[in-house]
Amino acid sequence: MKVTVVGAGAVGATCADNIARKQLCDELVLVDIKEGVAEGKAMDLMQTAQIEGFDTKITGSTNDYAKTAGSSVAVITSGIPRKPGMTREELIGINAGIVKTVTQNLLKYSPDVIIIVISNPMDTMTYLALKATGLPKNRIIGMGGILDSARFKTYLQQSLNCSQNDLHAVVIGGHGDTTMIPLTRLATLNGTPVSNFLNADQLKQVAADTMVGGATLTKLLGTSAWYAPGAAGALLVESIIRNQKKVFPCCVYLDGEYGQKDICLGVPVVIGSKGWEKIIDYKLNAEEQEAFNKSAEAVRSMNGVLDTLVA
Numbered sequence: 001m002k003v004t005v006v007g008a009g010a011v012g013a014t015c016a017d018n019i020a021r022k023q024l025c026d027e028l029v030l031v032d033i034k035e036g037v038a039e040g041k042a043m044d045l046m047q048t049a050q051i052e053g054f055d056t057k058i059t060g061s062t063n064d065y066a067k068t069a070g071s072s073v074a075v076i077t078s079g080i081p082r083k084p085g086m087t088r089e090e091l092i093g094i095n096a097g098i099v100k101t102v103t104q105n106l107l108k109y110s111p112d113v114i115i116i117v118i119s120n121p122m123d124t125m126t127y128l129a130l131k132a133t134g135l136p137k138n139r140i141i142g143m144g145g146i147l148d149s150a151r152f153k154t155y156l157q158q159s160l161n162c163s164q165n166d167l168h169a170v171v172i173g174g175h176g177d178t179t180m181i182p183l184t185r186l187a188t189l190n191g192t193p194v195s196n197f198l199n200a201d202q203l204k205q206v207a208a209d210t211m212v213g214g215a216t217l218t219k220l221l222g223t224s225a226w227y228a229p230g231a232a233g234a235l236l237v238e239s240i241i242r243n244q245k246k247v248f249p250c251c252v253y254l255d256g257e258y259g260q261k262d263i264c265l266g267v268p269v270v271i272g273s274k275g276w277e278k279i280i281d282y283k284l285n286a287e288e289q290e291a292f293n294k295s296a297e298a299v300r301s302m303n304g305v306l307d308t309l310v311a
Contacts, residue, residue, distance in 0.1 A: 001025040003237060004068040004110070006102050007078030008032035008041045008060065010223075011118060014230025015075055015237075020045060020056045022234065024241045029068050030060045033078070038062060069109040073240055075233050076102055076129070079119040091120050092305050099125045100132045107133055114240055114275045117142045117251070118233050120224070122175040124302045126251045126264040138275040142251025144175030145266035146232040149249055151213035152182045155206045160197055166190045170249050172266045172282070173295035177215050180266070181291045182207040186282065236271060243273040252276050259289065260296045263303070 003025040005016045016030055032038035042060030049055065061067040079095035099119050106113055117126045126142035148171035157164045168188045173181035184203040187194045195203060217225040239246040250269050254260045257279045258267055268280040284292060
């Protein structure tokens with residue numbers, strides 16, 4: 001079993017580290033456009049094998065996709081990271097060209113690959129990957145909702161002073177500061193609604209903090225976060241490789257589900273060996289559906305920019 005991670009920066013390397021530690025594949029390939037970076041990160045990671053107790057073979061490649069041949073899953077993290085004050089929308093111009101080239105190179109050597117998109121703006125990049133490759137929709141998955149939900153649980157945990165592992169909380173919609181939708185109504189602590197413990201104002205604050213979670217980290221770090229995005233990507237790889245059938249909020253192509261068509265947006269899906277298998281209907285109330293529709297409008301606006309950028 002082979003897995004490829006494209007982009008050996010902080011997110012890609014962290015994702016690769018998590019994949020290796022979990023021994024999700026026999027061979028892991030890191031690819032980067034910058035000379036020597038993927039090879040160096042792969043060497044560094046291999047030198048942790050005895051320390052961490054894994055046997056996965058890790059190799060690096062400077063833009064040589066022949067080394068990725070036969071990959072079952074590929075994670076795309078490549079592209080410029082978001083800088084302070086930069087929106088995900090502003091990344092489209094550069095990252096669209098990168099993602100389109102990467103997906104085409106991957107398919108040249110791994111025609112059956114399942115592609116996970118982490119590159120931002122993720123909803124638009126997922127849509128681009130689907131349209132550029134013509135792959136079946138179940139084989140293109142955007143990771144963002146897993147990360148957003150992890151941030152949602154973190155802010156809930158801080159408010160509730162509980163274990164994050166006892167929380168179930170989901171973020172749907174776009175992977176953007178104004179497009180994501182933390183579903184506070186459905187959030188639970190060991191099966192009990194968190195609204196039993198937090199009042200409306202507290203829940204509103206948790207949702208607001210979640211929505212700017214990425215921007216908060218970007219302001220503090222001077223660049224995009226990497227530990228949580230990388231770990232979230234590896235979690236998605238794990239459910240595919242091990243056919244776990246876990247339900248994750250992921251960006252997938254909608255064809256009427258949740259009232260939307262011809263768009264990739266975050267919804268709860270079952271993840272297994274063939275990619276995403278089915279969409280779970282959370283039966284949104286009127287307010288949540290309205291927010292979802294507005295999120296879709298914003299993402300469609302970004303998608304429209306692709307026509308002028310990528311031939």
